Amino acid sequence: MTQREYPVTKSDEQxxxxxxxxxxxxxxQAGTERPFVGxxxxxxxxxxxxxxxxxxxxFTHTEKFPSHCGWPSFYAPSEADNVELHEDRSLGMTRTEVLCAQCGSHLGHVFEGEGYPTPTxxxxxINSVSMRLAPR
Structure with a gap:
C-alpha cells in the first residue's frame, strides 16, 4: 500500500x-481475483x-463496458478524484495501479491504447471483490 494518509484509515487488524x-x-494486499469468476x-x-x-x-454503470477480459471494465471513474493512480512495477512489468482515493485500497489496474471503442x-x-454495486 502507499504511504500517504487517507481520509479512511484503519489498522491492519481492523x-x-x-x-x-x-x-x-x-x-x-493488492491481489487479483481469477478472471471470469467475479x-x-x-x-x-x-x-x-x-x-x-x-x-x-x-464507478457507475454508464462507464462500464463489455471488454471480455475476465474482469469488470470501465472507461473512466464516475469522478476523476474518486480513484488514485500509481505506477506498479510488480510481476516484471510496468502497469498503472488503481486505488480508492478514500482508503487506499487496491482496486485493479488501468490500461490505455487497447483499441476499445470508448470515449477515453x-x-x-477492476476486481469485482473490491466493489459493491448499489442497483439504481
Missing part, C-alpha cells in the same frame, strides 16, 4: 476483521459501484 479473506487479499464481470445492472472497504463511490480509450480493469 481491515482483517471487516473484510473477508478474499476481499482482504485484493483490497489490502460477480460483476458481465452484469449490466444499472447503479453505482462503491469501494467494498470504505463505501466511497468509484482506457480500460479500468
Amino acid at each position: 481491515w482483517r476483521a471487516e473484510l473477508s479473506p478474499s476481499e482482504y487479499a485484493v483490497l489490502r 460477480e460483476y464481470t458481465d452484469t449490466t445492472t444499472e447503479g453505482v459501484y462503491s469501494c467494498r472497504a470504505c463505501g466511497a463511490e468509484l 480509450d482506457q480500460r479500468y480493469c
